[in-house]
Amino acid sequence: MTIHESVLDAVGETPLVRLNRVTAGLAPAVYGKVEFSNPGGSVKDRAALAMVRDAERTGALPPTGGGVIVEATSGNTGVGLAVVAAQHGHRAVFVVPNTIAREKVTLLRAYGAEVVETIGTLPREHPRHVKNLAARIAEQTPGGWYANQYDNPANPRVHELTTGPEIWRQTDGRVTHLVSGIGTGGTISGTGRFLRGHGVVVVGADPEASVYGGGDGSPYYVESVGHYRHPDTRGEDSPQVYDPAVVDRMLRVPDRESLRMTRRLAHEEGLLVGGSSGCAVAAALRLAEELGPRDLVVVILPDSGRNYLSKYFDDGWLTRLGFQDAAAGPRVRDRLPGAARLPVAPGGTPLAEVLRAHREGPVAVVVARESGDPTRSLPEVLGVVRVEALRAVVDGEPGRADEDVAGHAVPATAVGAGEAVDSAAARLGPAEHVLLLVDGRVVAVHPAELLRG
Ligand SMILES: Cc1ncc(COP(=O)(O)O)c(C=O)c1O
Incomplete structure (x- = not known):
């Protein structure tokens, strides 16, 4: 048979x-x-099965079921572990970054797993970083075992x-x-x-x-x-x-x-x-x-x-991020020029320094990262400030010159360079500024007015 x-x-x-x-x-x-x-739909079934078998063998999980499998996962390892958990009678708790595709979260819950979401872009040392949170949940849950695919030798071994x-x-x-x-x-x-x-x-x-x-x-x-x-x-x-x-x-x-x-x-x-x-x-x-x-x-x-399906296979998603062009024009790049260099103020910079470095116009405020790249990845851009507005703050109250520019950043709408102007304009809402995207990276910041009307 x-x-x-x-x-x-x-x-x-x-x-x-x-x-x-x-x-x-x-x-x-x-x-x-x-x-x-x-059966779980990815290469990760192999590692999941191997890690659980290993844990049951060493006693880290009860071999007869009733344990709690905890993991930091962007989805596939979670599905693999959920498949094994179901078959072996363990509970499953997964910590996932909030940046992953929605389908993956729905999928994990469909297998009966519990899902805890956390911010995907945190420093490794942050207590809510996916790995730290998963380790803590495992520690604090009776019968909890942290699979830790990143450091678990059963993963490469399989x-x-x-x-x-x-x-x-x-x-x-x-x-x-x-x-x-x-x-x-x-x-x-x-x-x-x-x-x-x-x-x-x-x-x-x-x-x-x-x-x-x-x-x-x-x-x-x-x-x-x-x-x-x-x-x-x-x-x-x-x-x-x-x-x-x-x-x-x-x-x-x-x-x-x-x-x-x-x-x-x-x-x-x-x-x-x-x-x-x-x-x-x-x-x-x-x-x-x-x-x-x-x-x-x-x-x-x-x-x-x-x-x-809602990301790589969705034309709207690709176009909004500047990975492809809308079927018909005029397109955003016809209205908004790219910039030779994106005006950037790293988070943590005092207002006085921003005013010294930038004379006018909107400035993109980003998390601090040394980079020779004139563009910035969209998730790192905290928002936008207007230099005139900062000047008004400091002129009114000189004592505020030391304040962190990040506290003054306001959200801006991101638009793909290849988006149709009409649909980009329809998404602007009350935004004062737009971030122009090419291949998911911010290449310029402009007043939103340039896209309206
Ligand atoms: C879709 C996908 N591709 C690639 C990988 C990478 O595999 P590995 O973790 O074995 O390097 C993973 C792991 O989670 C995955 O889910």
């Missing part, structure tokens, strides 16, 4: 599927490891024992290159460790702003891979399961390229996958350009696009 004793037996042994159309003109064969075929050998077997040992994104690093470290032992070259695919590949750590739009780093984070916060020594090479992929590839995979291959898959395939295709017909590239496709 080819039946499974439980849903958990269906984890792993995912198909390897050739990419046929997005690879046109490239010499090597490129195969996607389709991890959305796991990939070394399953994902890597599957790929080797499925390709009859012909695989020459592995391409994978890096979230916790469990997938690439474990799969990579196994395949490297067989001479396979391991390539990381990383969002351009992520710190893994050398970015500044500012927020980006491809979920679940890469490493965001809050500017106020002081200490080391790289996951322990990530082993950079396994990665031979890192390819940095701008969000626009990842999102475009995500959509092409649905349209041209019939593979509805998430943004981290788009990022990895974009990197795999760049790599394939350098390779020959005897090479065989395997790229990990971690999850399904169904998790992101």
Whole structure:
């Protein structure tokens, strides 16, 4: 009989599927490891099952059920853990950043899990940072166990024992290159460790702003891979399961390229996958350009696009963030010029200093981050101040010159450079200023009046 004793037996042994159309003109064969075929819908089922089994073996969770699994997760690990929790009779509590797609929160609750939301952009040391909050809840809950996928060795180990050998077997040992994104690093470290032992070259695919590949750590739009780093984070916060020594090479992929590839995979291959898959395939295709017909590239496709219908597959979302153009003009960029350099005042700057540095006009106030980039990622922009208004404050009461500019910032409406002027204007509300976005980054700040009327 080819039946499974439980849903958990269906984890792993995912198909390897050739990419046929997005690879046109490239010499090597490129195969996607389709991890959305796991019962919970992502590569994370593997790590979830392995971590729970390990905890039950060591007694960290009661092997007969009745424990409480707690995890900090952007969704997929939560689903994987919820699947295992249901089958093994544990409760599940998940701490998620408020930046994740709504569908993911709904999904976790659908499995009967409890979800606690916290702000996604907090310094690592903040008590409400996802990881600190999850650890605390686990500690304070009787029977609580913090899965801690970032530091739990069972996470990479399962990939070394399953994902890597599957790929080797499925390709009859012909695989020459592995391409994978890096979230916790469990997938690439474990799969990579196994395949490297067989001479396979391991390539990381990383969002351009992520710190893994050398970015500044500012927020980006491809979920679940890469490493965001809050500017106020002081200490080391790289996951322990990530082993950079396994990665031979890192390819940095701008969000626009990842999102475009995500959509092409649905349209041209019939593979509805998430943004981290788009990022990895974009990197795999760049790599394939350098390779020959005897090479065989395997790229990990971690999850399904169904998790992101309101984001990557929504034209309105992409257009509002400046990733694509509206079907018909006139467009926002026809009305609002870009700027050579965004006028920025980091949060914490005293008013007197802002007045010295900026003579007039609206100024974007951002959280402090050293950056040579003339643009700023939208989630980091706290708001906008008008220099004349600040001057009036300081002239009226000179004692206020030391106040933090962040306390004077007022919210502004963000508009995509390619949005239709009409629809952008309709979203303005009472806003005095607009932030002009290209590829999710603020490139200029303008008076909202320029878009009205
Ligand atoms: C959609 C998606 N892609 C990629 C990853 C990264 O995998 P890993 O944590 O093994 O590095 C994750 C992990 O949560 C994920 O959910």
